[in-house]
Amino acid sequence: MIGFLIINYNDALTTKKLLNNIKEYSCLQYIVVVDNGSTDHSFEELKTYQSDKIHIIRREGRNFGAGINYGVNYLANLGISYTFISNSDVEIKTEQDLQQIISYREKGTILAPVIREHSGLNRGWKVPTNTQLVLQSIPVFYRLFAHFNHYPNSYYSKDLIPVEVVSFCFFFISVAKFQKVGGCDEDVFLYFEENIMSRKLDMQGIYLCNQVSVFHNHSVTINKNLNRERKYRTLSQSRRYFAKYYNRANWLIRFILWILEKISILIIRVVSFFSFS
Numbered sequence: 001m002i003g004f005l006i007i008n009y010n011d012a013l014t015t016k017k018l019l020n021n022i023k024e025y026s027c028l029q030y031i032v033v034v035d036n037g038s039t040d041h042s043f044e045e046l047k048t049y050q051s052d053k054i055h056i057i058r059r060e061g062r063n064f065g066a067g068i069n070y071g072v073n074y075l076a077n078l079g080i081s082y083t084f085i086s087n088s089d090v091e092i093k094t095e096q097d098l099q100q101i102i103s104y105r106e107k108g109t110i111l112a113p114v115i116r117e118h119s120g121l122n123r124g125w126k127v128p129t130n131t132q133l134v135l136q137s138i139p140v141f142y143r144l145f146a147h148f149n150h151y152p153n154s155y156y157s158k159d160l161i162p163v164e165v166v167s168f169c170f171f172f173i174s175v176a177k178f179q180k181v182g183g184c185d186e187d188v189f190l191y192f193e194e195n196i197m198s199r200k201l202d203m204q205g206i207y208l209c210n211q212v213s214v215f216h217n218h219s220v221t222i223n224k225n226l227n228r229e230r231k232y233r234t235l236s237q238s239r240r241y242f243a244k245y246y247n248r249a250n251w252l253i254r255f256i257l258w259i260l261e262k263i264s265i266l267i268i269r270v271v272s273f274f275s276f277s
Helices: 012-022 042-049 066-079 096-104 130-135 175-180 193-200 220-225 230-245 249-277
Strands: 001-009 030-036 053-059 082-087 110-117 121-122 160-162 170-174 206-216
Touching: 001 012, 001 066, 012 030, 012 042, 030 042, 030 066, 030 110, 042 053, 053 066, 066 082, 066 175, 082 096, 096 110, 096 206, 130 249, 170 175, 170 230, 230 249
Parallel strands: 001 030, 001 082, 030 053, 110 206
Antiparallel strands: 082 170, 110 121, 110 170, 160 206
16 A cells, blocks of 8 residues: 655645645555644644545654654554655645656665756755765855765666665655664754665665656745754754764764854854844
8 A cells, every 4th residue: 555644844734735736646545644743733724634544643843754754653554565755845746646656666665756946856866975075064165066976967867767865855665664774863853864764775775766756845844944044053963963873974074064064153143144234
């Protein structure tokens, strides 16, 4: 059986739009929405969608990875073998797109479509090295190094393409294999979950379905709930955690990342001060 998991936090309007998009899809046996401790009336609004097929459940805490783990375990108890996992701010064109991804379910552990975003296409990437993590942390100039761990355009020449990492805004996964590796690491609040999962899977069994795409209204939910400094601090802390526990970075790399974080936060505060002056 196939499931669909949506993680919601203070974003009922966007989540309801996605539910209306997929609720009639016959390829989905269950749709589960995990309300990740919303502080508004999201849970109450979403409960109006409760049915035999659509389950609205709530957990305390806003940790994105923990929300995924909670939802996947819930789906497993319903007998689901494979599930889509989605941010609320994703738009799917047709049921046939999901069916196309489902048809590849025996090929790998994680399958993902091309993600269309405002900034372009997200088609997966390579796990960043520690050097790349440092370069991508340099204030002001980080954009120059942002794509160092991306594949060249010539790599995307087939329908099903092995990649090291795919975006967790929307992907399809084997429930049993997800649980076997312990699911998402709940010690990161947000960001780097994808790279961590790739490491857990030894960068194997992860594929891009190159002929399928979905639209991601990137960072809409995040920007609603995190200001610029908190957003960067969360990103940086996740980066340092990944470097230490999954990339085995030495003390010098970790110290450099910490220093760059402090410099970047200072720059953000200065820019914010003058912006409001």
